[in-house]
Amino acid sequence: xxxxxxxxxxxxxxxxxxxxxxxxxxxxxxxxxxxxxxxxxxxxxxxxxxxxxxxxxxxxxxxxxxxxxxxxxxxxxxxxxxxxxxxxxxxxxxxxxxxxxxxxxxxxxxxxxxxxxxxxxxxxxxxxxxxxxxxxxxxxxxxxxxxxxxxxxxxxxxxxxxxxxxxxxx
Amino acid sequence: xxxxxxxxxxxxxxxxxxxxxxxxxxxxxxxxxxxxxxxxxxxxxxxxxxxxxxxxxxxxxxxxxxxxxxxxxxxxxxxxxxxxxxxxxxxxxxxxxxxxxxxxxxxxxxxxxxxxxxxxxxxxxxxxxxxxxxxxxxxxxxxxxxxxxxxxxxxxxxxxxxxxxxxxxxx
Numbered sequence: 001x002x003x004x005x006x007x008x009x010x011x012x013x014x015x016x017x018x019x020x021x022x023x024x025x026x027x028x029x030x031x032x033x034x035x036x037x038x039x040x041x042x043x044x045x046x047x048x049x050x051x052x053x054x055x056x057x058x059x060x061x062x063x064x065x066x067x068x069x070x071x072x073x074x075x076x077x078x079x080x081x082x083x084x085x086x087x088x089x090x091x092x093x094x095x096x097x098x099x100x101x102x103x104x105x106x107x108x109x110x111x112x113x114x115x116x117x118x119x120x121x122x123x124x125x126x127x128x129x130x131x132x133x134x135x136x137x138x139x140x141x142x143x144x145x146x147x148x149x150x151x152x153x154x155x156x157x158x159x160x161x162x163x164x165x166x167x168x169x170x
Numbered sequence: 171x172x173x174x175x176x177x178x179x180x181x182x183x184x185x186x187x188x189x190x191x192x193x194x195x196x197x198x199x200x201x202x203x204x205x206x207x208x209x210x211x212x213x214x215x216x217x218x219x220x221x222x223x224x225x226x227x228x229x230x231x232x233x234x235x236x237x238x239x240x241x242x243x244x245x246x247x248x249x250x251x252x253x254x255x256x257x258x259x260x261x262x263x264x265x266x267x268x269x270x271x272x273x274x275x276x277x278x279x280x281x282x283x284x285x286x287x288x289x290x291x292x293x294x295x296x297x298x299x300x301x302x303x304x305x306x307x308x309x310x311x312x313x314x315x316x317x318x319x320x321x322x323x324x325x326x327x328x329x330x331x332x333x334x335x336x337x338x339x340x341x
Contacts, residue, residue, distance in 0.1 A: 049251055053255060060262065063335070067266070068304075091335070095332075
């Protein structure tokens with residue numbers, strides 16, 4: 001008897017379009033999803049922002065090192081000295097220290113392990129995979145960027161690779 | 171045929187009138203009952219007339235507008251960030267060529283900020299170091315970006331860009 005009454009009440013609710021409890025379902029299910037999506041969007045944007053900044057610092061190191069080149073060696077087309085690479089690493093470290101609060105590793109470790117390619121002639125660049133029009137310096141650094149917002153899904157840092165390039169002019 | 175007496179006529183008429191009145195009252199009572207039950211049913215099922223308006227009034231200023239303002243504010247902060255970085259990079263290049271904190275360095279940074287739509291008077295520019303060949307030069311540009319989100323908060327975000335280069339000028 002009770003079962004019959006219960007099912008009749010349910011049927012009436014269905015017929016009348018009972019929408020009670022829908023708001024609760026929306027709040028409980030949809031709100032966390034929207035919050036997570038919003039956090040993800042902000043995290044990706046912040047990651048892009050940090051990547052741009054780190055890339056600027058690597059570019060700055062490449063440009064600074066480009067002026068270390070000995071002009072007579074550059075003109076002669078001979079192999080460039082290792083001091084260019086040394087300056088590139090030194091200024092990569094100095095510039096990364098300016099954004100050290102955004103990266104996981106120590107700037108000196110990043111600078112020590114970065115790939116630096118100095119060329120005194122036009123040709124295929126092994127780092128970029130492109131053909132350089134003339135003498136150039138290229139730095140490739142691997143940096144782990146802190147992304148606090150992605151901590152919600154268990155990701156605390158994202159590894160990125162940035163390349164800085166500068167032309168060496170006579 | 172017996173003529174009905176006046177008393178009988180009055181009695182019959184009275185009975186008929188009573189029946190009519192009873193019928194009339196019973197109908198109105200039924201109508202009132204059914205109206206009240208309909209209202210009760212509506213109350214139980216939730217009368218939703220005007221609910222959308224109330225929801226709109228609550229949701230628009232307290233949810234939609236802050237979200238829209240947040241998106242706008244985030245975009246503006248991101249734009250300022252990019253312009254500040256670019257200004258610091260441009261300034262450091264001039265600083266390297268000039269050998270340190272020359273007026274041209276400040277002018278170049280202010281120009282870069284102005285080109286990016288940021289008032290240079292809002293920026294704090296610091297150039298230190300330099301001098302001899304190969305000496306490091308530190309260029310720092312800081313712009314405080316204010317963020318105002320209605321019903322949420324209003325605060326200032328310091329955006330600092332720092333570039334380190336070396337002097338290319340012989341003493």
